[in-house]
Amino acid sequence: MMRIQDPRITLISLLAVTVTAFIISSPVQLHLLTGLCVLYLISLSKFKSALRSAVIYVCLWLLVSILPTSVGSVTVLLFMYIRILPMLAISAALISTPPSLLMWTGARMHLSQRALLAMGVLLRFFTVIKLEMQAIFQGIRARGMFPHWYSVILHPAQSYECLVLPLILRGLKLSSDLTCAAEFRGVESRAMRTCIYPTVCSLKSILGTICFIGGCIMIYYGGYFHG
């Protein structure tokens, strides 16, 4: 089985990029920080994530500079997304880590098991909710409730009910199912947790993280002296 990088290394990098993203102010610093994140992802051999982050960042900056000021609402949203993109890029590396590996790492860091489980569900459910919504929309379509796109506007109360109610029931059912699955897998066991995924904390990844943190510090102080 292929060895997976220790998630603690990625967690340290995520912490560094989050702090840096808070304290930097100029667009040049943001460009450099995103560039650094892309290089870091490349060093982790996550080429697809690196390319996707770089392309999205460049496209969004182009959009922000091309769009006229009259569409302020859109640029506000785009700018908000651009600000969190470096953090999202590093988070992508963490989210792709298997949940059991994350929980095992958390247990080794002596974190509360309940907190770890909550974190695991939070991370996973962000992607699952899209599928749940799709299933609800398919159900609505199958029943022929809103035949035209404007039917939703014509019957707002009905569309509200059709959306909110199934989502509540699905949420409750999903929490029951997830609890059963977690209990079945022995999540409440007091024995020392083990993990089937072999992890590695190589010298290359440690050096890469040290360089990444150094880069974040340089970006911050570079902007400070420049300002």
Next chain:
Amino acid sequence: MQEKNNKWTLKNVVTLSVFTVIIYILLMIGMIATNILLTPVGAYFASPGISALFAGPFFIVMVNKIEKRGVTFLLSLISGLLFLFMGQLYTFLVYVMFGILTELCYLGKNSYHKLVNNFSAFFLYMLALSAGGFIPMILIREQYVEWYKTVGNAESVSAMINVYGTLHGVLITIGITLVGCVAGCLIGFSILSRHVKKARI
């Protein structure tokens, strides 16, 4: 016996996580939709109120299902952390502060099933969304505007000053949030009694 009832079970933790994600996503959709449909100024006014209309039923169902001490504080804490991840430091601090206040709304017997207690807690939770803007504007105006310039662009900064920099702007925002929370809570209780209790999930 009381102590045993207040102990968090695994199911409580999972329910809290699942519903927190749904509520947070609804808040985000509300913010994005109001920004596009009502301009950034309109979004500052109406976003918490409109989001409350949709998030209300989820909040009511979640609190009624879990009914344990700390449920609204943890909801506020996780929401605040997610905002912190988006760079909203002041919103995080306000969420933590309001999270403690929401817990005070549930003092007394059987409070997790009463409309008034749930409404006041939900109103405080939704108010934290806009209070993350207007409380720093009242307390540390210059510093906050300077900080906001680093995280937002020119349009969002001017919209924020226009809305949260004036008393009538803050009052209108609180009023819209109040109306949204009343509607959200009433719908939530209606769904709870008519559907969720009958479904017995």
